[in-house]
Amino acid sequence: MTEDLRRSAPTLEDVARVAGVSRATVSRVVNGKRKVAPAVQETVLAAVAETGYVPNRAARSLVTRRTGMAAVVVSGSAAAPGEEAEPSRLLSDPFFGRVVGGFVRSLRRHDVHPVLLFADTPEAADQAVTYLRLGNVDGTLLVSTHGDDPLPGRLAEAGRPVVMFSRPARPVPVSFVDLANADGARLAAEHLLGRGRTAPGMITGPLDVPAARDRAEGFRDLAARRGHAYVPSAAADFTFAGGESATAELLDRSPGVDAVFAGNDLMAQGALHVLRTLGRRVPEDVAVVGFDDSPVATQTRPHLTTIRQPAEDMAETMVGLLVDRIEHPAGPPRSVIVEPTLVIRDST
Amino acid sequence: MTEDLRRSAPTLEDVARVAGVSRATVSRVVNGKRKVAPAVQETVLAAVAETGYVPNRAARSLVTRRTGMAAVVVSGSAAAPGEEAEPSRLLSDPFFGRVVGGFVRSLRRHDVHPVLLFADTPEAADQAVTYLRLGNVDGTLLVSTHGDDPLPGRLAEAGRPVVMFSRPARPVPVSFVDLANADGARLAAEHLLGRGRTAPGMITGPLDVPAARDRAEGFRDLAARRGHAYVPSAAADFTFAGGESATAELLDRSPGVDAVFAGNDLMAQGALHVLRTLGRRVPEDVAVVGFDDSPVATQTRPHLTTIRQPAEDMAETMVGLLVDRIEHPAGPPRSVIVEPTLVIRDST
């Protein structure tokens, strides 16, 4: 019973025979292109249902040069000795799960399947570029974690549809969707200072990453407007452990800090741990604000006040831009900037 | 310059012309099938290099019925009202990142690309089954989170290569790689009792999930051998929040508990939070052991003693089984059981 089904799926030819029309007509009905007489259309549809016909993707892509697939490329440096490779770092950040989930669900609505690619070594990056350039996928959703990542440039050069999460570190003609990171940081600063904190400090991400820099600058900007000329800070790598050591360093240098703004939730979580170890109460002695509104924000005690990135919406917007670009390849790259919101919980 | 490259990639025909041989010969050299005279081979290889030829996947799959792709299917129930959908739950569990990372890297070695599929609604599951059955991918790596998930059965029935992470809840003819969950739980019990704990309790996962049940039973088994006839327990859903409420419930019912074994690290993290809130010191008053050795295990204070799943190895083994099955479709489903190890940190 499954035998015949599996051995040879019904083809256009089969449907055409059943419906008593030509292959071309069936193709037209299936793809909804050009007008087909309603009566014929019905006959064909019935034949399709009867045979259980589903188009063969390989055959279709061979002629259309479309694959119905999009690459999700996670780019980053390879693991330096003793470090975690970037894609792994990202994979263990629950916030990233929100983004990927958004990709998968949005792509599905367009009937596009995501192919997961890691560009974690130079060879892997080369392979990825080749794969994309050859048209094995219709377009690329790129998440780059590295400041001096050459991949955005190479992909843009390849002339195939690409949309980045977050803007590229250097100016490169590529579409992207980004958060108004500086605005988010201002939200955090305003909130903290509005609650009467007088000695804010920062745990920043790697400053060669635009998002990290924008957040730091946004925070400093609003602090300056409120009369705080200098905000002590320490940089880390967006990881929990990095957040811990940077916090320790910050508190060591500036013991009077009564508010900490962290570049993401993972580092904020690290800050929370260090603060507790040092016997500082949160939020009584030190208030903490994170960034992302990652699932970890409610897995801390106290729950983390944070700046929410609408990750799923951003993912959907990226997919929209990509699909649009796939259908209309011409035109300049486009960008969408999304506004973050403040989510107040118990750490402030 | 890129114009000609992009507009039409070199084909076999082009290479053949440059090398002065037939298409078939180039194909033979490229695919390494049948013997080709060394001299000819060299000429062809040079022509390939000169033209920058890379085979067109669509054309190749059309005739070989191979796609060079494998699906990574994350299956689970849709979100009940107020609940998180299973794939999202999994996506925010850093342990899952280790598994997916393992898939991607292992598949890459076999030159296979992963396509990410969520089966989070009945419609999505249907789509996924159709997609797989039609041969849009060569095989499937299935991660199912749900006890009564029909997907393993449906996939097995489809007669296409499938390998599961963890054994299916009901007996179904499908290959899988699983952890010796009961052994892991025994390791935990032995460790806890060996350190003189006398009143162990458990936070289990959903008991319709084999892994959760095996862990619970393994723990009870060793406890019984050490004279502990009854181990109080509370069930949760493998999430942080679930771990919290289950721990609260457990301690409410059995306040004398001096050791807690949690079904995974996320729930152990929840337990840690609740214990601190209740003023119990860890490990002095209550020792805690988790399961998975997820990245969160070192993001808790104290660091979590846990049972390590060699996720990357398991992923690699799954890929190995899958590739083998793709190449040799006949034969009964195969299984591999992997042994866990105890990782002692500060929570015990």
Place this chain on the structure above:
DNA sequence: TGAAACTGGGAGAGCGCTCTTACCGAGGCC
């Protein structure tokens, strides 16, 4: 030495689909 076996290479038939081209009948126009 002749036939059989083997070896390496070419020709060509598709794989299942889309899309251009050609065709055909019906209706509108002068």
Place this chain on the structure above:
DNA sequence: GGCCTCGGTAAGAGCGCTCTCCCAGTTTCA
């Protein structure tokens, strides 16, 4: 009434690749 247009369909040429023949040249063995 003849011509043209136009909607609707069929025919057929590929897309780029693999793979099965088939053939020519060489080796092997009786």
